Amino acid sequence: MSAITTPNQFDVPAKGNEPHGHNYLNHSKGILSWMFTLDHKRIGLMYMALVLFAFFLGGTFAMLLRTELIAEGPTLLADKTQAWNLYNHMFSLHGAVMVFLFIIPAVPAILGNFILPMQLGAKDVAFPRLNLLSLYVYAAGAAFFLYVLLSGVINAWTGYTMPGGFGLDTGWTFYTPYSSSKSMSSVIPATGGAFILGFSSILTGVNFIASIHTLRPKGMGWFDMPLFLWGLYATSIIQILATPVLAITLMLLIAERAMGIGIFDPALGGDPVLYQHFFWFYSHPAVYIMILPAMGVISEIISTFSRRHIFGYTFIAYSSIAIALLGFLVWGHHMFTSGQSALTNVAFSLITFSVAIPSAIKVFNWVTTMYKGSIRLETPMLYGIGFIWMFSIGGLTGIFLAALSVDIHMHDTYFVVAHFHYVMVGSMLFAFIGGMNYWFPKMFGKMYNERVAAFAAILLFIGFNLTFFIQFVAGSHGMPRRYANYPVQFVSHHYWSTIGAYIMGLSLVIVLFNWVAALLNGKKAPANPWGSNTLEWQSASPPPHDNFPTTPVVTDPYDLDRWRYVSDDEGWVLTDEAKAAIAAGTARTGQLH
Amino acid sequence: MSSISTNLGDPNDGHGHGHGGHAHSHNPFLAHHFDTPEQQFTTGKLGMWVFLGTELLMFGGLFCAYAVYRHNHPEVFMYAHTYLDKWWGAVNTVVLLVSSFTMAWGVRAAQLGQKGLLCVLLVLTLLGGAGFMVIKGIEYKAKWEHHLFPGRLNVYNKDYAGPEKPGEAHDTHGAAGVSHGAAAAQGHDHAHDTGVAGKPVVEHANLATGAEAAPRSEGAETAPQAPKPGEHAEVAAMAKPVDGPKIPVSFFDPNSLGAASDAAKIVPKSGGPAGLAASEAAHGHAAHMAYGDLPARDKVRVNTFFSIYFMMTGLHGVHVVVGMGLIAWILIKGATGIFGPSYYTPVDLVGLYWHLVDLIWIFLFPLLYLIH
Amino acid sequence: MLNAILAQSKGATFWMPEQASTVAAEVDWMFYAILYICYFFFFLILVMMLGFVLKYRHRSGAVDHPAPAGHSLALEMLWTIPPTIIVLFIAWRGIRGFMDMAVIPPNAYEIQVTGQMWNWSFTYPNGTTVSELHIPKDVPVRLVMNSTDVIHSLFVPEFRSKKDVVPGRFSKMWFQATEARGEYDAAQKKWVNGFPIYCTEYCGTSHSEMLSQVIVHPTREMFDDWLADASVWTDKMTxxxxxxxxxxxxxxxxxxxxxxxxxxxxxxxxxxxxxxxxxxxxxxxxxxxxxxxxxxxxxxxxxxxxxxxxxxxxxxxxxxxxxxxxxxxxxxxxxxxxxxxxxxxxxxxxxxxxxxxxxx
Known part of the structure; x- marks a missing residue:
């Protein structure tokens, strides 16, 4: 904090590295220095390795299940029953791995861990040890899922059933009583894994909430925070409030399966619909765990690449909190056909519609931010525009499903599948990859190949829409979800959907190779390649171990006029006026108040 | 709670005012990413409160399950809770409250740097926790002996797969009666079967054992298997105090059983249904819910009550054990004398955790033991 | 006028299957109403976004616009209040349509349904059990459904009707068919071309084969004849x-x-x-x-x-x-x-x- 009195000490280095070339990557050496690091940046990178591996696994399952569906009848295996079983295991593992191991942790644990303390101008998160613990808890949970996968593979090859069962064929929702009394698959290891992953999520949430509350630098009030932090804050609220309910639910499910305790199994006096209530009380807010930080990323990207101050800052910030809180009150819309009372359905339908309003506010504010901007279509911005497209479709199709009479028809069809993939994959994945591209130079100090990245973004956009838009049509005609086989009328829908999935897969491979290529021989990145004004860009690329040599000066995070473009090598630097303002101690623009 | 509200009010207050007042570079307890000890303390406390919030929600799920089943099947809860011993429960409540008090005093001692007092108080708290677990163990042991463990170890479970203990007369008796109830809960008409057999007492005992051996969902039709002669006679002998053919359901109702024979007290002390029925009758209470009054399909739900009971008290017990581990840890740390006015965060946070554990029990006790 | 636009043909359209029950028209009306609203908002967003990209795209060498903080309460209200009114309208109409599906007419013909991994059985008041649902046209039919194992869900797309079949409880649904469908194929000795029935709640290995069909008989008399015929087999086959x-x-x-x-x-x-x-x-x-x-x-x-x-x-x-x-x-x-x-x-x-x- 002493920097405030002597601001001249701080100047943004023009070139990427600190004078002596020290950064968090080479701060200390050896595998132990990574495994026991308390540095949020290194933890973020380790999360990245694990989460991307999980994404690769989940993606592989997706390719396999789409391949099974490319034609009518058994495709991957000649035998009908084996083909159906394989498909059932594939879609269950795809869902479970993607939800619990990828979309929930992706943005908070990777981008959040790396960026949140830096946007706060802090040296670390509030509880660095808990942060490291959450990483290992995540790894332990992931190991359970690997066990599930392994047990399935071993059973398929040798016929040997490992303790707990083999594979996972319950769907990621683990609905009782199928999961508790019928399925032969590794339900206990899988739910145990999800239970453990929940604690990783809780630890991250606790950490982020405490960090945002107490580590904000002098001068950064709640409404001076970058919107990414608002997104993370809203997400953390959901993580700490909803995840424990999932944990207890899964614990009951495990006890039910292991001991037959009879909470959910009607044969033992239990109620299977209660399980659904418990499960969705977590899992619907979990959808917002995925999307809220993604919205934060998009807010940063849209503003930066439009060179405009974000429009309607307070409305975007409040709408994040509104979505987080409303998200707790809408779980019943997953159960409109389950036989809950008509009055309950009506109430949940009404509250569900209310989520549409803050979502609409965000979209319109993003679009308005672009008005009169100076828009640069660099790769993160392509993902930003793609996000708005995806989220508009995903959000608007949610209205069909919130409307009771239409939902009765659409429920559990491909219309729902397409809807949530537009939100959870289209939107969230676009924000994640966009955010990765946006912060990649900061994380690694290297620039990726812009042309390849843009090509991959466009290809991903095409592939995604081909895969999922046609599923709306199949669904509204009655194609039920989780079907290993389908009537002939849906053949062409599934064929084109699978082709789209292959295009998606290809584009994701290109994205990954582009990153790897950049790591190996990318151009050195400047400290601020995009001209953003959030605090992380005021550190070197990659940042030093302690993030900032001195505490940076807080200004309006979207006051982009403080920066001017120099060259691709040097990126953006502070204008002379901005430097003078820092020197004079009047740097804080405070335009928001 | 105050730390949270201050922070919500003005986030900068927490660490702003302390700035410059401390030579924080010399404070060995100050982590590198905090500016002041106050900021560090506030952060720790906030983190703990948030974590306690998640704990509450975790138990909230169980409370919710409890509420749903109690609302849907109040008679089952009325009946089943009589197996619990409310006196042990009350004793445990007192034990935990006292340990909470010693913990709170311990925090005060840590703040004042009273090393000796702190250690004594922490040891007392630990003893309280241990005492709680011992009493819980006694209660669990009684449940085990009466075949009331959750899941397939519960005689009310239609898939009961627990042990038979013919050596202990009253226990077997109770178990036999109850397992008959479990079999009856499947909706098969044993009264008819046994009436035809003409040897009701023996046949009922057989049915009880048969139901345990029977594969799931096939019920009574396949259940009666020829019992071993010795077992046969033994069970029959035990069941003898009840005379004459009665309607099986009320015959095997633990309450009426207790009324008929003192040997059949299923649960020790007055907590047992048998004793309760008698004592309530003696005290002129309103008619107590009896097992026979339960609709057939609800009998299996007695198992659900015990599932919820064990999940709730078990999860709470795990928290007590974790809390004891934490207290032992700060006891070891405290013995070195590092806690004082400038650094007592761990004691404070563990204290918060311990109070939460206490608080949850305060809710569990009346909800499970004192149903009216 | 709105109704004129939204009145759809009874046959299958690009979005929806054929309408064959009394509630289908209302569901489709609702669907298309929402669809057009969504088209409007989606293209509004799209045109604005792409328009801004084209119009305000940065060209190399050009000087950036200054970027003052933007905020307009009027604009925020513009995209808060009208959407609120629109979704309230949709919610109200959706609830109304749902209540029509939820309230079962008292005179409905009752059929017991059992879901089981992985087949359906339908039991008629006279005790006859068949694996395909036969119903008369223009008669309200109530299904009282139960499952013997896991959760299933009975879905007839052409009726726009769906309900979960949950073990341990009875769930009820009803519909009234407005189109006759299905004929007896004497060569194959089975009924063909009915409306498909799907199981829409995942129920294990052969979930995708838990299929059946609804045969809608044109008149009550023909339905009664079928039922009488189906009830006895001992004089018809080995x-x-x-x-x-x-x-x-x-x-x-x-x-x-x-x-x-x-x-x-x-x-x-x-x-x-x-x-x-x-x-x-x-x-x-x-x-x-x-x-x-x-x-x-x-x-x-x-x-x-x-x-x-x-x-x-x-x-x-x-x-x-x-x-x-x-x-x-x-x-x-x-x-x-x-x-x-x-x-x-x-x-x-x-x-x-x-x-x-x-x-x-």
Whole structure:
């Protein structure tokens, strides 16, 4: 904090590295220095390795299940029953791995861990040890899922059933009583894994909430925070409030399966619909765990690449909190056909519609931010525009499903599948990859190949829409979800959907190779390649171990006029006026108040 | 709670005012990413409160399950809770409250740097926790002996797969009666079967054992298997105090059983249904819910009550054990004398955790033991 | 005017399948109303976004606009209040449509439905159980549904109707068909071209084969004729033919009859064969064993197959039908002398009935 009195000490280095070339990557050496690091940046990178591996696994399952569906009848295996079983295991593992191991942790644990303390101008998160613990808890949970996968593979090859069962064929929702009394698959290891992953999520949430509350630098009030932090804050609220309910639910499910305790199994006096209530009380807010930080990323990207101050800052910030809180009150819309009372359905339908309003506010504010901007279509911005497209479709199709009479028809069809993939994959994945591209130079100090990245973004956009838009049509005609086989009328829908999935897969491979290529021989990145004004860009690329040599000066995070473009090598630097303002101690623009 | 509200009010207050007042570079307890000890303390406390919030929600799920089943099947809860011993429960409540008090005093001692007092108080708290677990163990042991463990170890479970203990007369008796109830809960008409057999007492005992051996969902039709002669006679002998053919359901109702024979007290002390029925009758209470009054399909739900009971008290017990581990840890740390006015965060946070554990029990006790 | 735009043809459209029940028109009206609203907002967002990208795209060398903080309460209200009103309208209309589906007419014709992995059975008031739903046109029909194992969900897209079938409770749904559909294919000896029934709640291996169909008879009289006809089989077919019919209703998703592998053992050459069980015991597959396997499937598990897969059919398949299934299995077995198979329907044996009986 002493920097405030002597601001001249701080100047943004023009070139990427600190004078002596020290950064968090080479701060200390050896595998132990990574495994026991308390540095949020290194933890973020380790999360990245694990989460991307999980994404690769989940993606592989997706390719396999789409391949099974490319034609009518058994495709991957000649035998009908084996083909159906394989498909059932594939879609269950795809869902479970993607939800619990990828979309929930992706943005908070990777981008959040790396960026949140830096946007706060802090040296670390509030509880660095808990942060490291959450990483290992995540790894332990992931190991359970690997066990599930392994047990399935071993059973398929040798016929040997490992303790707990083999594979996972319950769907990621683990609905009782199928999961508790019928399925032969590794339900206990899988739910145990999800239970453990929940604690990783809780630890991250606790950490982020405490960090945002107490580590904000002098001068950064709640409404001076970058919107990414608002997104993370809203997400953390959901993580700490909803995840424990999932944990207890899964614990009951495990006890039910292991001991037959009879909470959910009607044969033992239990109620299977209660399980659904418990499960969705977590899992619907979990959808917002995925999307809220993604919205934060998009807010940063849209503003930066439009060179405009974000429009309607307070409305975007409040709408994040509104979505987080409303998200707790809408779980019943997953159960409109389950036989809950008509009055309950009506109430949940009404509250569900209310989520549409803050979502609409965000979209319109993003679009308005672009008005009169100076828009640069660099790769993160392509993902930003793609996000708005995806989220508009995903959000608007949610209205069909919130409307009771239409939902009765659409429920559990491909219309729902397409809807949530537009939100959870289209939107969230676009924000994640966009955010990765946006912060990649900061994380690694290297620039990726812009042309390849843009090509991959466009290809991903095409592939995604081909895969999922046609599923709306199949669904509204009655194609039920989780079907290993389908009537002939849906053949062409599934064929084109699978082709789209292959295009998606290809584009994701290109994205990954582009990153790897950049790591190996990318151009050195400047400290601020995009001209953003959030605090992380005021550190070197990659940042030093302690993030900032001195505490940076807080200004309006979207006051982009403080920066001017120099060259691709040097990126953006502070204008002379901005430097003078820092020197004079009047740097804080405070335009928001 | 105050730390949270201050922070919500003005986030900068927490660490702003302390700035410059401390030579924080010399404070060995100050982590590198905090500016002041106050900021560090506030952060720790906030983190703990948030974590306690998640704990509450975790138990909230169980409370919710409890509420749903109690609302849907109040008679089952009325009946089943009589197996619990409310006196042990009350004793445990007192034990935990006292340990909470010693913990709170311990925090005060840590703040004042009273090393000796702190250690004594922490040891007392630990003893309280241990005492709680011992009493819980006694209660669990009684449940085990009466075949009331959750899941397939519960005689009310239609898939009961627990042990038979013919050596202990009253226990077997109770178990036999109850397992008959479990079999009856499947909706098969044993009264008819046994009436035809003409040897009701023996046949009922057989049915009880048969139901345990029977594969799931096939019920009574396949259940009666020829019992071993010795077992046969033994069970029959035990069941003898009840005379004459009665309607099986009320015959095997633990309450009426207790009324008929003192040997059949299923649960020790007055907590047992048998004793309760008698004592309530003696005290002129309103008619107590009896097992026979339960609709057939609800009998299996007695198992659900015990599932919820064990999940709730078990999860709470795990928290007590974790809390004891934490207290032992700060006891070891405290013995070195590092806690004082400038650094007592761990004691404070563990204290918060311990109070939460206490608080949850305060809710569990009346909800499970004192149903009216 | 809005109604004129949204009134859709009864046939299948790009988005929706054919309308064949009384509630379908309302659901489709709602669907298209929301669809056009969504088109409007989506293209509004799209045009603005792409328009801004084109118009305000940065060109190299150009000087950036200054970027003052933007905020407009009026604009925020513009995209808060009208959408709120629109979604309230949609919610109200959706709830109204839903209540029409939820409130069952008191005079509805009741059919009991049982969902089971992985088939449906429909039981009529006279006790007849069939695997395909036959209903009369223009008569409200109430389904009282239960499951014997896991959660299923009965879905008829053309009726826009769906309801979960939950074990341990009865769920109810109703509909009134407005279109007759389905005919009897005498060559294949089965009904074809009905409205499809799907199971829409994942229920295990053959979830995607838990299919059936709704046959809508044009008049109540024709429906009653069908029901009378379906209630009696003993004068129409041989027991093994009846067994084959039952196989198609209940057994086909798990047991093959051609020797191929499936969830359960194949029926080809099963009758009379020696069976080895998971508990190490052995027995011959005789009539008692097959009856036991249908009523108490978990008592003996054939070695190599997992336990817990098959449910009891006690109460669903009566003893006469079990006998018919055993005859069918005999007809599939090389261990049974095929010349001993009955050649006539049971009721026509011994010359009890021959004149005036309905022809098969």
């Amino acid at each position: 027991p093994q033919a009846r067994g084959a019919q039952l196989y198609g209703m209940y057994c086909t998703s798990c047991h093959s009859v051609d020797g191929s592998s499936n969830t359960g053992p194949t029926w080809k050459d099963l009758f009379g064969a020696d069976r080895a069980f998971t508990d190490g015991s052995q027995s011959k597959a005789d009539e008692d064993y097959i009856r036991e396997s249908i009523y108490y499937p978990q008592k003996k598990i054939v070695a190599g197959y997992p336990a817990g897969q098959m449910n009891s059919f006690l109460g669903q398949i009566n003893e006469t039908d079990v006998g018919a299934i055993i005859w069918y299995m005999k007809s599939l077995s090389d261990k049974f002398d095929q010349s001993n198979l009955p050649t006539k329907p049971p009721a026509l044996e011994e010359g009890v009935v021959d004149e005036g009986a309905p022809k098969p």
